[in-house]
Amino acid sequence: MLIAILTGFIFAILLFFGGKRLVINKLALLPTLIPLGLFIYFIRFIGDISNQNFIYKTYEWIPSLGVNLSFTLDGLSLLFTLLITGIGTLVFAYTSSYLKGHPYLDRFYAYLSVFMAAMLGLVLSDNLISIFVFWELTSISSFFLIGFNNDSEASRKSALTALGITGVGGLLLLAGGLVLGNISGSFSIAEMLGQKDLIQGHEHYILAACLIFGAAFTKSAQFPFHFWLPGAMKAPTPVSTYLHSATMVKAGIYLLFRLSPLMGDTQFWNTTLMIVGGITMLYAAFHSIFRTDMKGILAYTTISALGILVFLIGLGTQESYLAAGVFIIVHALYKATFFMMTGVVDHQAKTRNVTELAGLRKVMLPVAIAGILAAISNAGIPPSVGFVGKDLIYEGTFHFEHSAILLTILAVLTNVFISYAGYVAGIKPFVGKLPEKFEKVKFPSIFLWLPPVLLGSLGFIFGLFPVLIQDALVKPILWSIGQDAAEVHLKLWHGFTPILGLSALTIGAGILLYFLLKPSQKLEHSITRFEKISPKSIMEGVNTVFMMFSAFWTRTFQNGYLRNYVSTIILFLIMLMGFTLIGGTTYHIDYASFAKLTIYEIVILFVLVFAIGLIVFAKSRLAAVVATGIMGYSICLLFVFYSAPDLAMTQFAIDTLTVILFVLVLYRLPKYLKLSDFKVRIRDGVLSIAFGALITILALEVLAQPVNSEISDFYAKNSYLLAHGKNVVNVILVDFRGADTMVEISVLAISAIGVFGLLKLRLKSVERYQK
Structure with missing residues (x-):
């Protein structure tokens, strides 16, 4: 597994030395072989993992501090590795056409490769310190990807904002890992699981949980830290597809999922996740219906989906964990499809404004098919796998022991808004009369429309045959977090039940809202009027005050x-x-x-x-x-x-x-x-x-x-024995304090x-x- 993780880093180094010669013209598809090879490598383990034969590997790194490169391949990590490498393969292929001829294409592939390797290291690591290292690498590589168009001030600002928010989360993760390691005496999550009672009964449990929450909430864009994600949409579409729908933003979800068996089943842990996730999913879903930019719509629905996942993990039941595991797959498939489809529209039509787009099915039919497939899965309409995922979400809320009706209402409202946003982004640009200015839009390259069509089609294949993911992916997820999965049976049809009624209500309300509420600039302006009291504005205000204080401090104490x-x-x-x-x-x-x-x-x-x-x-x-x-x-x-x-x-x-x-x-x-x-x-x-x-x-x-x-006696006795020098002072300077002397010499040389x-x-x- 270590070689698999290092592959992305090694390829990035090769790109550094090989440069454009490795990605020019027909060789632009060459980097796709890296994630494809890794996908084939990890898919071979499905048989072992589905039989609960989890794989553990440990490599010594800093054993004196208890920090080793320990890797675990179980159901949860396998799911994420397949998403990272599988969707990564399509993103790499998509990039070869989307950024064709770009002068820095080699640099872009290098950033993507580093990010892919860092994400693989993150989801496979069992040691909290090594998780932190890979966590920070994802933040740094995403900074370069978001700010790839560095001639744009907006891109640079978005990259800095994302790095600032997720960087603080990384610091909190390190602090949380140190607290847990101090309590348990180990940084290994597997070893910590045997000390669950000790950790949860410790006086620093609340502190450790808050630090982990801070890391997960900033990375996975939970309220009020969510605002960095819409800003990150300034990045090229392959970045939005890969980082902001399928992989990086789910790193926080992965962390919460992985640590729930250790820190869950307490009122503080579960209640906090339910509240934060519930607020995030409804707040972001509501905001999505006011947006007119396709990427903006997808950004807010992504935030809402992440809120749903946090909310489900917070419920802490087997049904909610099952719903969260399936929804990770569902969301990755349709949201990656959405982003790729949006990228094609923007690439060919030169706009993402849904108020201007219409009738594009006449000039890019495969892209329209991909958009419709994604919208259907997003809305949870059968026979898509989205229908299965929505049913499981309602199962988790409807059968919860406390406030089941309230939680179910929140879930229904959220899904209605998400459904509407999916119709606007995935269907509206392709229906109706084609405007004259779009009649000369060129048909996209096969590498632009085939990846979203494949992902959209998988949403229907898994919906029609959910058994394909049931035993291979879903059950192992539950096993990896200590849940019993013997009675798990994914079905498209469960008969006439209250859950089916809730799904029908969601579908009907979403369609009705689509016909009643038309996206417009006026509608968008109505929500932007409240921007002054938004978390983003408040954070920017705090940042302004901090900058003023920093300027005062600099003028007073660091004035040169x-x-x-x-x-x-x-x-x-x-x-x-x-x-x-x-x-x-x-x-x-x-x-x-x-x-x-x-x-x-x-x-x-x-x-x-x-x-x-x-x-x-x-x-x-x-x-x-x-x-x-x-x-x-x-x-x-x-x-x-x-x-x-x-x-x-x-x-x-x-x-x-x-x-x-x-x-x-x-x-x-x-x-x-x-x-x-x-x-x-x-x-x-x-x-x-x-x-x-x-x-x-x-x-x-x-x-x-x-x-x-x-001390003097020690140097006098050991100077000749250890350093073979008779002049004690010289031995101290050259041998015992050699590093210090070297630094002093360096200062003089500089x-x-x-x-x-x-x-x-x-x-x-x-x-x-x-x-």
Whole structure:
């Protein structure tokens, strides 16, 4: 399984090196072989999974931290891998024609491949930390895909919004995983399942659940985090098809499904999911009936469908889990069909406005067939699999033990609105008289109309023969979350029951609404008037306030003046250490040690004070630099007096190099310094003296403490044995603290390169005055 996951990443790297040569002209279909091969690979496991022979693989990664690449292929993960690779195959083929001739087609395929690999890693991982890693990779790759048309400001803004919302969710997922790992002692979900009672009885259970909710709700566009999804429709249609209908937006659903056996069956978990899912599904479905852009309609119905899934998981019964599992399949098929169909219409007719579109069946009949098939499945009209899915949803709500009537009414209203939106997006553009401006619309390529027709047809094949998915996919889903699936039998016809009446009511109300409510700009404007109080506007308002605060903070504390940075840091340290002094900490300073000062030390002390005074009051830059060198050389003498000639030589070399660098940098500047205002100098002087006094007190306190030679003894005993060096100091610098020394050398090297660049910089007279 690890190789299967890495395949997408490897192919993306090949595209990086191979570039356009791998996807030009007839080779544009070549990338389709990657998801197709993976689909064939995973479909081979259907037999084993349907017999409950789940597959587990573990690869060591960071075993010391309990983080391994553990993969599980069970019913739930198999379903998602088949959706990712199966729909991915059609999306790759669709892309070859949709973006034919695009200068960055190779880059687009690379992003898609990375996303596919990340999604496979996410749904196959058993370790919460590795899930987080792949979770973030999906967010990053989706950022590049949403913002693929980077010359568009709207695309860039949408990509940033999506990355911001889902990025916060990723952070919450990491925090939730750490909390659960801390409670259970393991990051493996399989191992956590054996400690369900411990986790649910722990005081941090609510915190862990809230963090998981935050991750799932942001990724799967639940209210009030839903607004990033309609904005993401600025992406090319293959992105909307792949990410925003079948795969990425269902990552949160997958997470909730996977963790329900561990964290479910509690009032907090189930009630939260029911409330959030219920609000989302009705809110988004209602909004969808006001939209006129086909992608906008599909975006809001997608949000509503995700709300339905969260709502069903929240019900927490076998019937609701069954309904959720089937609905994942149903929604992926018809929504991917919808998006592909919309892409063809936009690609050929150059518009997605349903108020302008009509009669397109005359110029693109296969696309019209795909749209009609998707609309029928979306509305739950027999013999589509959508009918089976809608029936199961009503079974879950109608038989729920609490507020069954209210929950069923909410589900019916939601499905009526979704049905209407499906008719508008999937049927209206193709019926009626063909406008004159669309008469010359060209018939689309086979790679544009065949994928949506195939997906739409599968919706009817699975509806007529639901046994095809019953044993292969649906039952294993229930087994993977610990549910009994022995009595599960998917049927198109269950006889005359109240559930059939609810389905008939939904179909009839949806059709009636379609004929009574005509989409228009006026209707859309009626809902956009409330945009100011929408979650998006509120979030943007919060973002504006944050930006204002950030601007204030930057102007005040990070304004580019080094003196301000240093002053702020020193002031904070003075306050921190001063608070410690005021707090009553007793200091033990050995004042008697002052009498042991030698004449050499006193002379050097006076030299240092003189050099400091020279630096403070010098008016020449060169004099200040020379005084700095005097301070460094004085410290070198102290090292010599204390029998540390190697440190003295090191200090001598560093100070010499520093003085030379300063001279090289400053020699082009004016010769004399313009000193700051007298008040500013007084302020800086007081700040410096206070800080120096605190450091002196701390140094004297350290000197008064009993000497602990444990570390020194360790280095003395092991320097030769472990590092084969007789000079203890050198061994510490090169071996025991080698990484630190390497960083210090790197800093010096970077500084030298920067100075060299400044010395070699030769600007034209015009460039010197350009901002």
